[in-house]
Amino acid sequence: MRNFLSEKVTSLKPSGIRKFFDIVSEMKDAISLGVGEPDFDTPWHIRDEGIYSLERGRTFYTSNAGLKDLRKEIANYIERTQKISYNPDSEILVTVGGSEAIDIGLRAVINPNDEVIIPQPSYVSYEPCAILADAKPVIINLKAENEFRLKPDELINAITPKTKVLILPYPNNPTGAIMEREDLEVIATIIKEKDILVMSDEIYSALTYKNSHVSIASIDGMKERTILINGFSKAYAMTGWRLGYACAPKEILSQMTKIHQFAIMCAPTTSQYAAISALKNGDSDVEVMRRAYNQRRRFLMNAFEEMGLECFEPYGAFYVFPCIKEFGMTSEEFATKLLMEEKVAVVPGTAFGECGEGYLRISYAYSLENLKIAIERLNRFIQKLRN
Amino acid sequence: MREELLAILEKNSRIDFKELSILLGVEEQAVLKELEALEKEGIICGYHTLINWEKTSIEKVTALIEVKVTPQRGQGFDKIAERIYNYPEVKAVYLISGGYDLLVTLEEKTLKEIAGFVSDKLSTLDSVLSTATHFILKKYKDHGTIINKKSVDEREVITP
Numbered sequence: 001m002r003n004f005l006s007e008k009v010t011s012l013k014p015s016g017i018r019k020f021f022d023i024v025s026e027m028k029d030a031i032s033l034g035v036g037e038p039d040f041d042t043p044w045h046i047r048d049e050g051i052y053s054l055e056r057g058r059t060f061y062t063s064n065a066g067l068k069d070l071r072k073e074i075a076n077y078i079e080r081t082q083k084i085s086y087n088p089d090s091e092i093l094v095t096v097g098g099s100e101a102i103d104i105g106l107r108a109v110i111n112p113n114d115e116v117i118i119p120q121p122s123y124v125s126y127e128p129c130a131i132l133a134d135a136k137p138v139i140i141n142l143k144a145e146n147e148f149r150l151k152p153d154e155l156i157n158a159i160t161p162k163t164k165v166l167i168l169p170y171p172n173n174p175t176g177a178i179m180e181r182e183d184l185e186v187i188a189t190i191i192k193e194k195d196i197l198v199m200s201d202e203i204y205s206a207l208t209y210k211n212s213h214v215s216i217a218s219i220d221g222m223k224e225r226t227i228l229i230n231g232f233s234k235a236y237a238m239t240g241w242r243l244g245y246a247c248a249p250k251e252i253l254s255q256m257t258k259i260h261q262f263a264i265m266c267a268p269t270t271s272q273y274a275a276i277s278a279l280k281n282g283d284s285d286v287e288v289m290r291r292a293y294n295q296r297r298r299f300l301m302n303a304f305e306e307m308g309l310e311c312f313e314p315y316g317a318f319y320v321f322p323c324i325k326e327f328g329m330t331s332e333e334f335a336t337k338l339l340m341e342e343k344v345a346v347v348p349g350t351a352f353g354e355c356g357e358g359y360l361r362i363s364y365a366y367s368l369e370n371l372k373i374a375i376e377r378l379n380r381f382i383q384k385l386r387n
Numbered sequence: 388m389r390e391e392l393l394a395i396l397e398k399n400s401r402i403d404f405k406e407l408s409i410l411l412g413v414e415e416q417a418v419l420k421e422l423e424a425l426e427k428e429g430i431i432c433g434y435h436t437l438i439n440w441e442k443t444s445i446e447k448v449t450a451l452i453e454v455k456v457t458p459q460r461g462q463g464f465d466k467i468a469e470r471i472y473n474y475p476e477v478k479a480v481y482l483i484s485g486g487y488d489l490l491v492t493l494e495e496k497t498l499k500e501i502a503g504f505v506s507d508k509l510s511t512l513d514s515v516l517s518t519a520t521h522f523i524l525k526k527y528k529d530h531g532t533i534i535n536k537k538s539v540d541e542r543e544v545i546t547p
Contacts, residue, residue, distance in 0.1 A: 017545055021543070021544065021545040030544070032544040034544060035543070037542060291394070295411070302409045347545060
């Protein structure tokens, strides 16, 4: 029989997380700090709206771009948080999670061999999505000494005449890094000069702990060259609802909508109705969760300081990214040993790019009680290693 | 800091200064000072424990009593409220808008004791016009806490 498989797909590296997942799932009493989704339940009024939509029999497809009312609420939300105006009729597309938006956004703009710049460590799907879209991924290895922010010289060095897209993943998973207005302004200047498109993945935008998040699209002259991606998963604890959105200039958005229309049809209808309530009435819920995350973040930073574990202070998302280079092990060795000896699961930094070597991603989407137990075990583990 | 401090304490009054200072990102001294101020200003009125008595062998009956009263000249409802809340078995007294005036929460060991309180002590007060007693059969949620909530983490153990 012939080999029916696509070479492009078979050559994709399997996710570094998967392998670890298999080990952890077999362990019974392991405490996991390895989860990339909120521990909160979706606020009740949002769930209630979803249930109500089902009761009324709203079980049909919506328009390809998503419910008009939802697109209007998304436009309002971006207007009130970022002061950017998007036209809900032509510049907003409701997608199946932020991840669909990443995929179709790249497919809509890439010609074979275009280069896509991907700063790492970052979310696992940018690189494979770029490859599947026939782009050549160009990786920037971000540095801890810059708090994993993207620096202008790093960007300039990565740009070639073939560069088409820069992926800007802030607030960042796995590092928790943010980009502030001053950081974005210099990046924007280079982007405009070199005529590049930005795909800004802002899925964690509601979860920042210094200043409010700034979108690069809000900088002068950037809206027309940005695909802004956001969603409901992290801010409203709605991961399983699979709902995100993309905002982009209408020329790009209409091409994305074409792919979405043929591949997906529309995002889940129940989720769309629920999401209207999230945007209309969810601000205070987000604030309650943000506060809880911030308390846990401070707790972890303090604990690391007490145990002498090096870690830059992250101001976004719900991850910390401590450095374990002092122990002379790879991230994977460290994480495996920690799991075996103390039954605490964390994700090796290398799951998010080679430059994550020497780091761990620790999620604080867990209750303080849980974090306390896990930290106690981690502390015991590293004291043992040091002796 | 004040609002966040209160929000934490309302959920967990046993938390110590050190942890509060870590969670709030301020010095321990600052927490101490703020707590003293909150107590002095009467904003923090006590540190209580939420107990699910149903799970103990101790018998307790709780009733909510709607009370209609005639307010007294010059003192409004305060005087009559005081006469009621001074009974230790009265756990809460609220002035209510709407169909009646005072809502009284009463806790006793038996139904009979509650009935006795209402007929002997409450109804006989001069300004009390009428009462309606409701017994609590089951507490689902109290002080923002869902009683008997089972929390199981249903998330996949590791996700990107």
